[in-house]
Amino acid sequence: MTSNLFLIAAPRSGSTQLSAWLGSHPDIGMPPIKEPNFFSQHEFPPAFVAETRLNDVIPERYVASRSKAEMQFAIFREPAQYDYLFEDLKTRWRLDASTTYLQCPEAPAAIAAHAPDARVILLTRDPVARALSHYRLAARIGQTTRSLREEIDAELRGETPLPGRFLLRPSRYDAALARYRQTFDDSRRLELTFEEMVADIEGTLARIAAFLGIPAAGFDQGLDRQNSGDAPRFRRLNVFLHRSGAKTVLRRLLPPSLKRRLKAVYFKPNTDSVDDGDTAYLRELLEVRA
Template identity: 30%
Template structure:
């Protein structure tokens, strides 16, 4: 018998290679939050039922999942499915210096055996996901329209890495649980800076590819994002 359908209270929707696994662990440590087991970050819901069943989530006042595949730029319809299935869900989006995220993504694909091109060629290929998944403002547009901005919180990875207590406190308040009830957020493994391994030309080309999107994100957030050079 198939387990009954279930709607989570919290979704960490991305971005891939931006610290979703680390944030999932930090949230799961809170006594009022139960996070579903980690999933393949590339997994994308294939239909409006979204694959949520009650047996996937621990019993807790707030139950959630980290599912960065939900912000696959090739599948903007997922935002509408989530809005229809879980109209009250609280969403969290992690963002990271766009080039650092793309380079980490490329390295992940190389380790997985699915990318053979050198980084300078792969990262500026408009047909690859490296640029598209780093265009956060564009990726979030369907969620802003269908779920609503009030239910969406953006967390900057560089700030989570530098001060996890402060950033986790923001997420807990967004979700509606008492930050004082949980343990102090521990230092945990997070994606490390990718390092200056690219030539200036590649960096400039990538910056051109995401520059308008970064400007849009800064304007929408009212935040200069000074951590991003």
């Protein structure tokens, strides 16, 4: 068994929440790693992955130990290791929710070759709102201490490696959507937006159920909010934990129940504001008018 359903979303467009709803359905199986990035692995040089501590697990060790620990993100490069994530799933649909597939030019054809019967769900968000959400996340986890404009300019100057460009590239959808429309016809492709989803959760899940040929009643809409944009209470400590790699180690070692309790203490609702001029600069670059 291997993947045959792909949630291909722009980062910060609600993919974690939607994948949780999808995984609650008895006809949809979720692998223990939400984003294995197998079909975009070539965009992640091993040295960059090691330096930035991107992997929540080390795939070789994870598979060798027969682990099924649930984690968010890792770069799986070997076909057998990727298929290991799905080997226990006996459901009709088996989900890969890697957000990196949207902008990766080679991903659509690779997915189609891997699973000729695959269905893809494309999820996007207002480009400016998405980029602002991603910037706040990067600041929250200690990935950046720069202003929004400084981060944008670093991307424009080419100082940021391709997989680290989280503001402009992930918010430019036209070419990405065109590739998936060319590869997957209407019967195998469903396009959604974050705004539609939050405005009508029940209707969105009904559309997905019809698209996949499964009962709409199977989704659990009562799941807790996933991957919210809360801010750390202790910003300097947060930056240290991220840059030292301690956060990655803790994610691997702590049980989910303890992580949930610690998050309630560690984070607070995000009230951070972004400079209006920086936001206007971002909007201009994305060619979006207010």
